Amino acid sequence: MTVVINGEETVIANDLAVSGLIDFLGLKPERLAIEVNNKIIRRSEWNSTLLSEGDKIEIVHFVGGGSVQLSAISLQPSATDDQSKVSNHRSHRFLRYFP
Numbered sequence: 001m002t003v004v005i006n007g008e009e010t011v012i013a014n015d016l017a018v019s020g021l022i023d024f025l026g027l028k029p030e031r032l033a034i035e036v037n038n039k040i041i042r043r044s045e046w047n048s049t050l051l052s053e054g055d056k057i058e059i060v061h062f063v064g065g066g067s068v069q070l071s072a073i074s075l076q077p078s079a080t081d082d083q084s085k086v087s088n089h090r091s092h093r094f095l096r097y098f099p
Contacts, residue, residue, distance in 0.1 A: 001053040012051065019046040021057070031062040 001014050005025075012024060018041055022029050034041045035058040041049050051057070 003051055003055045003057055005057045006059060016051050017047055018049045033060045
């Protein structure tokens with residue numbers, strides 16, 4: 001099925017929960033915030049929240065280090081690292097994440 005992850009159409013397996021998506025993308029869940037169709041999904045609901053065709057998913061990775069910095073997860077490799085799945089962005093729009 002096709003979903004939109006941070007603005008990019010992505011094909012994923014059917015009957016995939018949010019927790020399965022995190023595994024599929026190879027992300028570490030410790031510092032992630034996930035929103036599905038404009039609803040923040042609590043960590044305790046990741047296993048029970050099944051994704052559906054056309055869902056709009058926003059994934060934000062929190063980066064520590066003294067200042068507030070959010071990273072949008074990107075499925076496209078960066079110019080400097082073919083294996084990179086994270087594209088760094090600074091934003092003060094915490095609840096809206098990224099357009």
